[in-house]
Amino acid sequence: METRPLGGTGAEVTEIGLGTWELGGDWGDVAEAEAREAINAALDAGVNFLDTADVYGSGRSERLIRDVLAERDEDPFVATKAGRMLDPHTADGYDEAHLREFVDDSRERLGVESLDLVQLHCPPTDVYYQPSTFEALETLREEGRIDDYGVSVERVEQGLKAIEYPGVETVQIIFNPFRQRPRELFLREAANRNVGVIVRVPLASGLLTGALSPETEFPDNDHRNFNREGDAFDVGETFAGVPFERGLEAVDAIEPVVPEGQSMAQFALRWILDHDAVTTVIPGSSSPAHIRDNVAAADLPRLSAERHAAVRSVYDEYIREHVHQRW
Template identity: 70%
Template sequence: MDSRPLGTTGFDVSEIALGTWQLGGSWGSVTNDEAYDAIEAALDAGIDFLDTADVYGDGDSERRIGDVLADRDDDVTVATKAGRRLDPHEADGYNRENLERFVYRSRDNLGVDSLDLVQLHCPPREVYYQPEVFDALSELRDAGKIDHYGVSVEKVEEGLKAIEYDGVETVQIIFNPLRQRPAELFFREAARRNVGVIVRVPLASGLLTGALSADAEFAENDHRNFNRHGEAFDVGETFAGIPFEDGLEAADSIQEVVPEGVSLAQFTLRWILSFDAVSTVIPGSKTPEHIRDNVAAASLPPLSADQFERVEEVYNAYAREHVHHRW
């Protein structure tokens, strides 16, 4: 699997990485052994970038990553996130004291002296207009508590604002065939400023795996159940914000141009990697087999012009009206 530079961090990271939200919570229950097996499978398959957050399972995801890495000698970059532990989750809480507290807790969870990359975890919009927040992150970096920092955003506009700060080296953003707006302006600006782009929710919470149907049922503690309409957090995090039924129809339509022997998930990941501004993609899975299948997507041949055109047609028909101007 090829690597790509992660902005100005100095890290070269695998094109396919592993998102570990599902190894902590909000995707149904997962045991330690299941989580360890998934992380091990990712590392064995060539993944060297893991994305987590301090709120995934109240730290379980970070701790599980730390446990696995402690027993291995891999050269792995671990990105975590901070801010969502605030209650209430308000802009005023993004101050030096709280950020330092979150960073110290993540260091303990991961068992490291300095965090490779810390990302503000989809903070309120006002945070992007508070330079003192980014000054605090710079101070933590200068103190040797974190090596680099970035942001995870909900909206394109937030990403564009964030990269005005010199210290922001990465932006994590939702991008997939059902959420295409970042490719219009944000990718161009990120590339111009040499900012690393981490793509999350690449498979639209499973819609773009082809494995879901209209009668799919999700566990009570799975966000695809409890956040279907944005009851718990931004609805754009669940099924990429597109109504479930429309998403199923869109997935079926894209499937029509997926080559034989290639899964819809692999096709989707290959489509995302076609954009040069993308540094890495972080699909999540609890299943070693799925993780290995995701990695295989990086080796697929480039998509054809006809395939790109079909994906654009599907976006315009099923997704654009729901998501384009919202995120």
């Protein structure tokens, strides 16, 4: 699998990584053995970028990564996130004391002296107008607690504001055929500033796998059940903010555009990777077969201009009104 430079970190990371939210929680029950198997499958497939967060299963995801890596020779790049442990989750909590506490806890759970990358975890918008937060991250870097820092954002505007801070090396953002706004300005600005772009929710919580239907039922503890209206966190994290039924209609409209021999998931991942400003894409899965299928998308040829145009048409007809100006 090809690699791409991750901003100014000096790291070269695989085009497909592994997101581990699903292995921590909010996606139904995933047994520990199953979660370990998923991480091992990703590493076996050549993935060298793992994304996690302290809040995923209250540290479960970080501990699982530590335990799996302790049994292997690979040294993948591990990005984690901090901030969502705050209660209440307010901008003034993103101070040096809290960030040091969160970083030290993640260091312990991951079993490392210094975190490869810590990302502010979708903080309130006011944080991006709070230079003291980024000064605190710089202090933690100087102290050797973290190697680099970045942000995970909900909105394009937050990402554009974040990259005004020179120490921000990466931005994690939702970008897929159902969330196309980042391609208008953000991707260009990130490339101009040599900022790494980590794409999450690439398959719109499973919509863009083509495996869901109106009859699909989700467990009570799966966010695709309990967060459809944004009751627990930003609704844009669930089905990329697209109403479920409308998303299914859009998938049906995209299906004829998918090249023969490709899965819908591979098509969506290839669509994302065709944007050169993207560094890595982090689909999550607990299925080794799905992980291998996702990784294979990196080796597929670029999509034609005609297929990209067809995806834009589907977006304009089915999706744009629901998401474009919101995020």
